[in-house]
Amino acid sequence: MLTTYRLTEHHTAGGMSRWLPYLSELQPEMFCEVSPELADTAGLDHLGWATIVTARAAIEARVLVTDRMVPVRVHDRIVHQVGLPYHWGRNGITTGDSANDLTHMALDPDVHIQEVKALTCDIRPGRRPRGPDRRRLVEEYQRRAGISATTGTTHRTTERLGKSG
Amino acid sequence: MTDNLLEGREDPARDSGYPQPPPRMGFFTDTSVCIGCKACEVACKEWNLIPDDGLSLLGMSYDNTGMLGADTWRHVAFIEQDRPLGRQNNAVALMPVGPSSAARNAQVVAAGLGDQHGARLGSETGATRLGPSPDGGPAQPVTADGRTELRWLMASDVCKHCTHAACLDVCPTGSLFRTEFGTVVVQEDICNGCGYCVPACPYGVIDQRKDDGRVWKCTLCYDRLSVGQEPACSKACPTDSIQFGPVDELRERAAHRVEQLHDAGVVEARLYGADPDDGVGGTGAFFLLLDEPEVYGFPPDPVVTTRDLPAMWRHAVIAAVGVAATALAAFAGARR
Numbered sequence: 001m002l003t004t005y006r007l008t009e010h011h012t013a014g015g016m017s018r019w020l021p022y023l024s025e026l027q028p029e030m031f032c033e034v035s036p037e038l039a040d041t042a043g044l045d046h047l048g049w050a051t052i053v054t055a056r057a058a059i060e061a062r063v064l065v066t067d068r069m070v071p072v073r074v075h076d077r078i079v080h081q082v083g084l085p086y087h088w089g090r091n092g093i094t095t096g097d098s099a100n101d102l103t104h105m106a107l108d109p110d111v112h113i114q115e116v117k118a119l120t121c122d123i124r125p126g127r128r129p130r131g132p133d134r135r136r137l138v139e140e141y142q143r144r145a146g147i148s149a150t151t152g153t154t155h156r157t158t159e160r161l162g163k164s165g
Numbered sequence: 166m167t168d169n170l171l172e173g174r175e176d177p178a179r180d181s182g183y184p185q186p187p188p189r190m191g192f193f194t195d196t197s198v199c200i201g202c203k204a205c206e207v208a209c210k211e212w213n214l215i216p217d218d219g220l221s222l223l224g225m226s227y228d229n230t231g232m233l234g235a236d237t238w239r240h241v242a243f244i245e246q247d248r249p250l251g252r253q254n255n256a257v258a259l260m261p262v263g264p265s266s267a268a269r270n271a272q273v274v275a276a277g278l279g280d281q282h283g284a285r286l287g288s289e290t291g292a293t294r295l296g297p298s299p300d301g302g303p304a305q306p307v308t309a310d311g312r313t314e315l316r317w318l319m320a321s322d323v324c325k326h327c328t329h330a331a332c333l334d335v336c337p338t339g340s341l342f343r344t345e346f347g348t349v350v351v352q353e354d355i356c357n358g359c360g361y362c363v364p365a366c367p368y369g370v371i372d373q374r375k376d377d378g379r380v381w382k383c384t385l386c387y388d389r390l391s392v393g394q395e396p397a398c399s400k401a402c403p404t405d406s407i408q409f410g411p412v413d414e415l416r417e418r419a420a421h422r423v424e425q426l427h428d429a430g431v432v433e434a435r436l437y438g439a440d441p442d443d444g445v446g447g448t449g450a451f452f453l454l455l456d457e458p459e460v461y462g463f464p465p466d467p468v469v470t471t472r473d474l475p476a477m478w479r480h481a482v483i484a485a486v487g488v489a490a491t492a493l494a495a496f497a498g499a500r501r
C-alpha cells in the first residue's frame with residue numbers, strides 16, 4: 001500500500017516552497033519511506049534509489065528506511081506501507097518526481113474529495129526507466145494486473161444506492 | 166567555583182566590565198514540547214540573512230541540516246528511538262518483523278556525511294534498548310523478534326552562550342566579545358578569520374564560512390535584544406519549546422518543568438547546561454532533554470577548553486626561566 005502526506009517544510013506540491021532556499025535545504029529531495037522489513041524484502045538501501053509503480057505511473061525517489069513505517073496485518077496478510085510526500089515536481093531549486101502522478105482518480109464516495117490516502121503499488125530498487133521505457137514498464141504492470149482504461153471508473157455511490165434502493 | 170578561567174565568573178557581563186548590566190539573557194529550550202517544525206531554523210536564517218547550507222538529503226530522519234555551523238545557527242535534530250512514549254500499546258506484537266534498521270542506517274549516514282560532518286557526529290541515533298526501561302520505568306513491550314515501539318525526539322540546538330566561553334578567551338582580535346546581556350557575539354567587521362575559536366568551542370558551534378574565511382554563530386539576536394525584542398527563533402517557535410528571558414528566571418522555570426515531568430512519570434527528563442558548576446560555568450542557553458546528552462549530539466561533560474591555560478602559562482614561565490638560567494649558567498661556565 002502507498003500513502004501520501006505533507007512535510008512541514010513544503011507547501012502543497014511545492015510550487016512555492018521549492019523555490020525558497022531556506023525551505024528547500026530542509027527537505028532537499030523527493031523520498032519514499034519504508035520499514036526495515038520492506039527494505040529487506042524488496043532489496044532497498046537507505047538513501048539509495050527506488051522506483052514506485054502504480055496502475056497509472058512510475059516514479060523514482062530516494063529511500064529512507066525507518067522504524068516509523070510499520071507493516072500491518074490485515075486479515076492474516078502482511079501489508080507493507082510506502083510513505084510518499086507529495087511536494088516535488090519539475091521546477092524550483094529542488095526537483096523530483098511527483099507522487100501525484102501515481103495516485104488514482106477515485107473520489108471519496110461521501111464527500112467527493114479525491115481519495116489519495118491509500119492505493120496499491122509496487123516498489124523496486126533502482127531509478128526508473130527513462131523515456132518510452134517508463135511507459136512500457138507501467139504498461140507491463142497494467143497488463144499483468146488486467147487493468148484497462150475502464151478499470152475503477154464505476155460510480156460506486158450509484159452502485160450502492162442501486163443495491164439498497 | 167573554579168578560579169581557573171580567563172573570562173567571566175558568575176556574572177559574565179559585570180566581570181567583562183559593564184558596571185550596570187541588564188539581567189543576563191538566554192534561552193531555555195524545552196525539547197519535550199518541540200514538534201520539529203524547524204520554524205526556528207528558518208526564522209533565524211531570515212532575520213540574520215544567513216545563506217543556505219546546500220541541498221543534501223542526509224538520511225538522519227527528517228534532519229537535513231546535520232549540525233550547527235557558519236550557516237546554521239539553529240539546528241533541529243530528529244532522533245528515532247526504539248522506545249515507547251508513555252503507555253502506548255504495541256499494535257505490532259507478534260508481527261513477523263525484523264530487527265531495527267537503526268544501526269544499518271547509521272552506517273550509511275556516517276559514510277555519506279564523510280569529513281564534513283561524520284567526524285564530529287556524536288549522536289548515537291536510534292539506539293535499540295530492549296527489556297526493562299533503564300530509568301526504572303515500566304518494562305517496554307518488545308515484539309517477538311525484538312522490535313520495540315518508537316519514540317521520535319526533536320531538539321533545537323544553538324550556541325550555548327557559555328558563562329566561561331573558550332571561543333572568547335582565545336580570540337586575538339577582540340572580534341568575539343561579551344555583550345551587556347552576558348551573551349557572546351562575533352563582530353564580523355573585526356574577525357580576521359584566524360579560526361582559533363573553532364577548535365576552542367567545546368560544543369563545535371562556531372564555524373568558518375568557507376568562501377569568506379570569517380567565523381559565524383548565533384548572536385542571540387543582539388540587534389533585536391538591543392531594542393527590547395526577543396530573538397527571531399523564540400519568537401517563531403509555535404510551542405514555546407524555545408523560551409527567551411533572564412537566565413535566572415529561565416533556570417527556575419526549567420527546574421519547575423522537570424519536576425512537573427517527573428510527576429507525570431517522565432522520569433528521564435533532565436536539564437543540560439543549567440548547572441552553574443559545570444565545566445563551562447553553566448550556559449546562557451540550556452536545554453531540557455529526555456535522554457542522555459550524547460543521544461542529541463551534545464558532549465556529556467563539556468569543559469571550557471581554556472581551563473588549563475593559566476596553569477600552562479605558569480608552567481611555560483617556569484620552563485622559560487629555567488631555560489634562561491641554564492643558558493646563563495652555560496655562558497658563565499664558558500667564560501671561566
Ligand code: SF4
Nearest residue numbers: 324325326327332366
Ligand atoms: S557554545 Fe561555543 S561558540 Fe557558543 S559561547 Fe560557548 S564556546 Fe563560544
Ligand code: SF4
Nearest residue numbers: 199200202203205402
Ligand atoms: S524549537 Fe519550536 S520552532 Fe524549533 S522545531 Fe521545535 S517547535 Fe518548531
